[in-house]
Amino acid sequence: MTIGADLAPDVGNAGGIQSLKDLGDYTKTANPGDIKGLTTDAAGIAGKFSDMGASFPNMGSATSMLSKISVPSIPGLDAAAPSLNSLTSGLSSSLNSMTGASLSTALSPNLGPGGLPSITDFVQSVAGGPAFTNILENGVTGDTIAALAAATSKATSLFTTAGVDLASPPPPGLGSAMSFATNLHKFGTNSEMSGLIGNMAVPGTQYGDSIKASLAEGRNKALMAQNGIPPLNFNNLPTYTGEDSSLNTNAGARLLGG
């Protein structure tokens, strides 16, 4: 049987492994040439891995990971970011332009949190919003007209900013209609969207009412799901294969899966 002493280079005992503790000391076990450039001790390595939340199945995994990590030279990016705050400050103008935050004006401030646009900013021209309430409350004046014009202009720009081409709507058909209708459940969970769409539902008709019903259904479904109540099942029920034919003609039995 071959043991460690037989495999180790013959460098003598002095300075080599002198005790059991030395076997856990990489400065004694590793080739000095191989660990050249290492700027921390074992505690430093252990502390860093621990701070990072590392969990290695074995040390081979750790060394393999270290050998595969790459850091390209990025002097341009390093120079642009002497600090994280300066980096984001330098990008803020572009970011505000991309999000639509820069489209907010005194006449038509964005309604979302943090100065971002809200759904109302996008669709108040059809669903109503503060620019319209302003006219209803204060009348048609130079100021209220200007505010409405600003809101309309901003909404047009917001759609462009969001990459929405109003001139090329999806063609009507089953897919697009079903998409909107089933999304009403999702929209119903958002009070802002639910209110806006509800404002647009044609009153007193089955179709307008179905819009309001779908919004409420989605909101209620989400509330009940949080309490373990599943939605009603409108998919095909399983076929009854038993011998009691009454189960096939009894609606109550069929709801139970008969």
Next chain:
Amino acid sequence: MGDQTTADKIVTAKAGTVVAENLKLALATASGSLTPSTITAMVGINAGSALQLAPEVTEVMGQLYFANIANLALWPAANAALASLTTLQSGILPGGNHAAFGSFLNQAKAHIGDATDLQNTTNFISNSSFGDFGSGITNMSSMLDQGLTGKFGSLSAAGAALSSSGSMFDGIDPKNIGSPAGLVQALNANKLGNASGVNAKLAAAGVNLNDLTNPVYASKIAQVTGSISDPAVLNTVADQFGQTPFGGLPSYNGSDSSLYNNSASKLLGGA
């Protein structure tokens, strides 16, 4: 964004059971489904008879249209505002294609979600320093490896240091790698704690073997493991962990050569 409409159709048509390429996660949420209400709404949407301009919108449009009656000077501005408004309305809610409105709503909602995510992240970043993300992180470059190079100096050297311990620290909590406590944990995990005599000496020194990582025992554990210099023990441990120490192992000078050849006797700590 253009593809999102198509993807949205796919997902909602299948009640969120289909995951399409480039699909936003929010759209994959199975929150919408076909019900008597949504089926009726779908027919109304397709027929263009479920939605209309909100009442307050039509009322304001009427006021703008007749603005000249109250104040002729307002008419040009009111007329221009009305023209812009109706142009936008015809784009958002095209006649006979109310499904388009749903698509635009979805896209606007997705944009707002993206913008909110972006703002939250950039706000967090702008209020943070590089060092907040861990030791060794001082700039953008060092963020790429989470500060490993900055902390270790050389990743290949760190790898060599770790591999020189063989399998000693396999399965040991990373925070104990290279520490005397980690060494004892490794010995016990490989049933060498008693055979090497470490456990007995630690117990004699007052170290609680069930609390090895307690900092109060660190110096005692280092002292004990540093005091065990029996070549046979060292060779056995090194062999067990597959170590080939560069510094070499002490030669065994005893008279019982069987210690080197008999596994059972080696486990007892040699001579």
